Amino acid sequence: MKFLWITIVIFFSFNLPALGKKPVNLGKTTLFELHHGIGAFSLEERVSALEARISSLAKDRRIDINQLTTEEFENSTNVMLGDRVIVTLTDRDAKAVALQRQVLSQNIKNQLVKTIESQRKLNSWRKYGLSISYVLISTVILLFLLKFIARFFPIILNAIQGWSLKHIPSVKLKSYEILPSSRIVGLTVALVKITRIFVVLFLVYMYIPLVFSFFPYTSGWADKIFGYVANPLRNIAKVLIDYIPNLFFIAIIVILTSYLLRMFRFVFSEIERGSLQFSGFYPEWAQPTYKLVRFLVFAFVLVVIFPYLPGSGSPAFQGVSVFVGLLLSLGSTSAIANIVGGVVLTYMRPFQIGDRVKIGETTGDVVEKTLLVTRVRTTKNVDITVPNAMVLSNHLVNYSTASKKEGLILHSTITIGYDVDWRIVHKLLIDAALKVKGIKKNPSPFVLQTSLDDFYVSYEINAFTEEAGKMASVYSELHQNIQDNFRESNIEIMSPHFSAIRDGSHINIPLKESEAVKFVQPIRHTSQPMD
Incomplete structure (x- = not known):
């Protein structure tokens, strides 16, 4: 008996029309009526969803309402706008109004087209009037803001220039002035002017799509214009957000590298000061070695973080990297050769x-x-x-390496005739060398007879000095003393060579300074009257 009652209830629930009904409205106009829910939606939920969908369809004037079509299925019919479903009708909906489902769907489609077109015509003049009002209000606001900017920014510029001498100090590193106050003021003024330009451009950019959005037929342009800037900014923000994990990784690598380089700098500074010593490692190698190690560390870190740089995997980034590497390899051949030479010279000492x-x-x-x-x-x-x-x-x-230890040997050669005893020449040369300031007494200067030529003997004076940087003055004083000693001893120096025809009865010896004065005739200036 219980099973029989359940069967009767189910039969009547599927075959008897529902007693309730609910109209589907567009504004104050009733489009059609529904008597049943559909699927999991109740009648009220179904009607509410349809009204919202039809209302948005009516408001969007870019949509051609005449493009509505119907699409038949086995148990339902859809009123479509392109791929978008507007209304779904079932056999129960058709049975509730005693019409075929195809006829009901066609009636509802025609009713939608007729009602939406009439409401659009009714609201067009009102809509245009409101749009023009909004444009006027927006224009007034824009002009007010532009006028405010035109007055406000000059006040800021005058204030900055007035504060320059009193409130804006120079940027200094110890006693060195990096940025004077006048330069800071100039940069600040330029920054304010650039900010003003960007603010004006931003206001104009926001004004144009806002005006277009007030009119139905240009509202699509507003979205496009706004998207020209909004979409790139949105993409940049998305890329930055997605890049945050890589950024943390790079930051950790950079921090660890910084501390590692600090440790290396401390170690090599101690080696340079002599506080830390290694066998075979000289203190002057400390700074060049630190620079070399720092370069290698930077190169290794760059290789590690390169895959985490934004765009590193793109063909454009890789192409630019190869191009830059090719330019460096072709254009820095001599520079690389000099760097290699500098490294070799550093460690050759x-x-x-x-x-x-x-x-x-x-x-x-x-x-x-x-x-x-x-x-x-x-x-x-x-x-x-x-x-x-x-x-x-x-x-x-x-010249300085040996001078710091046993001394640098300076040498000079003179030629003396065979008629002079070589012992006298040795003594005069050694005496001349010992008189020179900068010549070491120990080890003592010595003389070498380097050749026996046709007309003279070549004597080479050798003397030790620790002042390699004063070689020119030491040589000059040595030569002066040699000339003085040989002149005082009436010995002729045979160099530079000269040819003379003489009978050999006397020798050419330079006169002493007191004797030479008698042969110097004073220069007399005479004046004669001009014809």
Whole structure:
């Protein structure tokens, strides 16, 4: 009996029309009536959803309402707008109004087209009137803001220029002035002017799509214009948000690298000061080695973080990287050669800062030594820059290395005739060398007879000095003393060579200074009257 009652209830629920009905309205106009819910939606929920859908369809004037179509299925009919479902009708809906489902769907489609078109015509003039009012209000607001900006920013500029001397100090690093206050004021004024331009452009940019959005037929343009800036900014924000994990990884790598370089700098500074010593590692190697290690660390870190840089995997980024690498490899061949030469010279230790050297044809004191070049200051105070590759490829003479230990041997050669006893010549040369300031007494100067020529004997005076940087003045004083000693001893120096026809009855000996004065005739100036 119970099963029978359940069957009867189910039968009547599917075959008897519902007693309730609810109209579907567009504004104050009733479009059609529904008597049943559909699926999980109750009648009220179904009607509410349909009214919202039809209302949005009517408001969007860009949509051509005449494009509505019907699409038949086995148990339902859809009123469609393109791929968008507007209304779904079932057999129960058709049975409730005693019409075929196809006829009901066609009637509802025609009713929608007719009602929406009439409401659009009714509201068009009112809509245009409101749109024009909104445009006028927006224009007034824009003009007010532009006028406010035109008055407000000059006040800010005058205030900044007035504060320049009193409230804006210069940026200094110890005693060095990095940025004077006038420069800071100039940069601030330029920043304010640029800000003003951007604010005006932003207001105009927001005004144009806002005006377009007030009119139905141009509202689509507003979305496009606004999207020209909004979409790139949205994409940039998305990329930045997605890049945050990689950014944390890069930040950790950079922090660890910073502390690692600090540790290396401390170790090499201690080595340079001599507080920390390693066998075979010289203190002057500390700073070049630290720079080399720092470069290698930076190169390794760059390789590690390169895959985490934004756009590193894109073909454009890789192409630019290859192009830049090719330019560097082709354009820096000589620079790389000089750097390699600088590294080799650093660890060869052929000279130090302050040493007197001869590089090729250049003689002077080393004043600067870098990875790229070596700078030498000659005795004439001329600074000559020599590339390290050239230094490495030329023979190099260091006068200061031996002078710091046993002493540098300076030597000069004179020629004396065979008629003078060599012992006298040795004594005069040694005496002349010992009189020179800068010549060491111990070890004592010595003389070498380097050749026996046709008309004279070649004597070479050798003397030790610790002042390699004063070679020119030491040589000059030595030559002066040699001339004085031999003149006082009435011995003729046979160099430079000269040819003379003489009978050999006397020799040419330079006169003493007191005797030479008698032969110098004073110059008399006479004046004669002009014709």
